[in-house]
């Protein structure tokens with residue numbers, strides 16, 4: 001059975017269980033809260049009744065003698081009062097008691113907590129996309145990708161692959177630049193650099209605008225708040241907190257694959273491994 005099927009069955013079952021537990025407890029607590037005495041109270045009442053029974057004979061004798069004295073003195077003896085029949089209070093007249101309020105609040109909070117916990121688990125187990133952005137996207141063969149890089153238009157030196165929301169930039173392969181890159185980058189980003197590529201996510205690390213390229217300056221220039229990055233995504237100016245974020249580049253045989261489900265944060269401010277300066281007027 002696939003993960004998707006399991007989740008599709010698990011969601012309604014979890015929701016139904018949470019609803020049954022929540023409403024069941026609510027009704028039970030409400031029923032206990034209206035006109036029902038606790039066990040402690042009933043035990044106390046039973047104790048008091050036993051005490052009264054043991055002393056009732058003496059009391060009855062005392063009452064009888066007092067009544068006889070009164071009769072002999074000519075005082076009218078009042079008839080014993082018939083006790084009122086107890087009727088349970090009307091729930092509507094009482095409204096919501098403090099106990100009911102507390103019970104309902106705790107049940108609601110518990111149900112809410114369980115729902116959030118269940119939703120978080122489902123989100124965690126939800127399968128990642130297996131195609132398109134968010135997964136491993138094959139953008140072409142080495143030859144076809146290099147052809148795009150070498151003939152990218154309108155801004156030469158920037159190769160954009162929309163299916164991966166990525167600029168795949170050639171990384172200078174000279175010794176000094178590679179040594180600088182090794183001092184700054186790690187893991188999958190460094191592995192891609194050693195193969196001659198760096199994959200930059202189009203999303204600006206400041207507030208998420210799509211960063212366009214500038215053919216004249218040969219930098220990335222964000223029009224939203226003015227952050228600018230060199231050709232390999234290292235931040236030059238602006239409010240962005242770091243360079244452009246990276247995706248791992250995977251070379252599988254002749255295929256070039258971008259893993260858009262794994263994002264590495266861009267280089268820290270001040271990083272400049274290529275020494276690329278401004279090559280012309282800004283666009284933004």
Ligand code: FES
Pocket residue numbers: 204205206207208209222223224225226227238239240
């Ligand atoms: S979103 Fe790019 S600089 Fe603010």
